[in-house]
Amino acid sequence: MMDVSAFLGVASFGILLVLLALGVVAIVRPIARRLPRAPIVEYVPPEGDLLSHGLLVRADRRLLTAVVTDLAVRGSVRILTPRGSRGPVAIEVVHGARFSAEEWQLLAALRPHRMRARQQRRYVRALAEIGVVVGQVDDAPDVVFVRGPGSFRRHRRHALKNFLDGLRHRVVAEGLARKRPVSIHLVMLSLLFLVTVAFGLLLILGALVDGEWIGAIVVLLTMAALFWVLTLSPPPLLWFTDAGRERRRHLAGLRDYMKLAEQDRIRFLQSPEGALRSPTGELTPTGRIMGLAPAAHAANPAAQSGLDRIILDEKLLPYAILFRQERRWHRELHRLGGAHVSRNVEVLGGTLEGVIAVLDVLVIIGQVLRVTGTVVSFLGRST
Known part of the structure; x- marks a missing residue:
């Protein structure tokens, strides 16, 4: 059996690495989440779109959930999730819905445009799991899978990386950010991970020789x-x-406005500074920016105010996800889409955030491996 002191040494080394990694995360996360102090409360999003705004608030991993939620509230897609915590999670494109070029690119990143025969069979089986029975892919509705057998992880990993890189390049091209994102914290954590992998391989080889597995398990x-x-x-x-x-x-x-309690938001919208329409029903400049219809659609001003608030909520709900306020806005999501949409968005959010987190990790580990391999190769040639 493995010597007790050696076992304690291996365990202590592992705990030290994990604590060091947690320390790095504890330092970087507050920096990543901090937004500058706002001089005034805003309830109209700034110039730009939801995609660029997600990068500006450093909500990269919640961005896809916000975009899909926006599409779901607009009625452009349906989110399909299982009744329990397990099972496939899919997004169905509504026939005739309109999307921007980047929204199409996002949906395309979740499924190959041309599937091989094996992928087609797998996709058809995945559709059957959510109750859609078709003979071949050409007869299937436009559905992309986020979780389950119908999710094409290799394609998704490559396509989503290109999608997020393209967004970052666009933000740089618009003059909002400098050229290269800083990922020193991820590089450091990846090096710790790779050191542990190398150490683990040595212990496993030793265990194969001596039959001592405890250290390798640690x-x-x-x-x-x-x-x-x-x-x-x-x-x-x-x-x-x-x-x-x-x-x-x-x-x-905008985040400060969305933090306000429900009644405070209503009073803010009914104030002279916050109103979307004048007392005569004409659009204020803010109402025009929000895209409200110039002519009233309700029978009276009170009912029209309610309709206008729904339009405002539809536009702001994805920002609640970017700002990590979706639980506070649960009632708005429930009212806009119903209980099933509220629950489906919650399941989708956890799934997509996990997908992007793993994607970031794998990309950085791959980059560190390539740099390490280049350095080792250079040293090998120079000796």
Whole structure:
């Protein structure tokens, strides 16, 4: 059996690595989540779109959930989830719905455009699991899977990486951020993970020779813990220009508005400064920015005010997800889409956030491996 002192040494080393990794996360996460102080409360999103705003508030891992929720509230997609905690999670495109080019790109990132025969059979089986029985792929509705046998992880990993990289490049091109995101924290955590992997391989080889598995098991548990810590760490951090910081201040004002209690929000919207329509029913400048219809659709001003608030909620609900306020806005989501939409968005959010977290980790680990391999190769040639 393995010597007790050696076992304690391996266990202590593993605990030290995990604590060090948690310390890095504890330092970086507050920096990633901090928004500048807003001079005023805002309830109109700033210039730009939801995708760029998600990067500006460093909510990369919640961005896809916010976009899909926006599409669901607009009636462009349906979110299909199981009754329990397990089972496939899918997104069905509503026939005739309109999407922007980037929204189409996001949906395309979840399923290959051309599937091989094996992938087609797998996709048809996945459709059967959610109650859609078809003979072949051409007869199937437009459904993409986020979780389950119909989710194509290899394609998704590559396509989502390109999608997020493209968004970051666009934010840089718009003059809102500097050229390269900083990912030193992820590189450091990845190095810790790779050191543990290398150490674990040596112990496993030793265990094969001597039949002592306890140390290898401890290292495997440490590897699992480090990978979990990696998924908790923020994604690569964008550094913002003056224009980007100004837009972040506007978004901070929007977040402050969304933190207000329900009755405070209603009073704010009914104030002269916050009204979407004048007493005569004409649109205020803010009402025009929000895209309200110029002509009233309700029988009286009170009912029209209610309709206008629904339109405002529809536009702000995805921002509640970006700002981690979806639980506070649960009632609005329930009213806009019903109980099933509220629950489905919750399941989808947990699934997509996990997908992006793992994607970030795998990308950084791959980059560290490539750099390490290059350095080792260079040293090998120079000796």
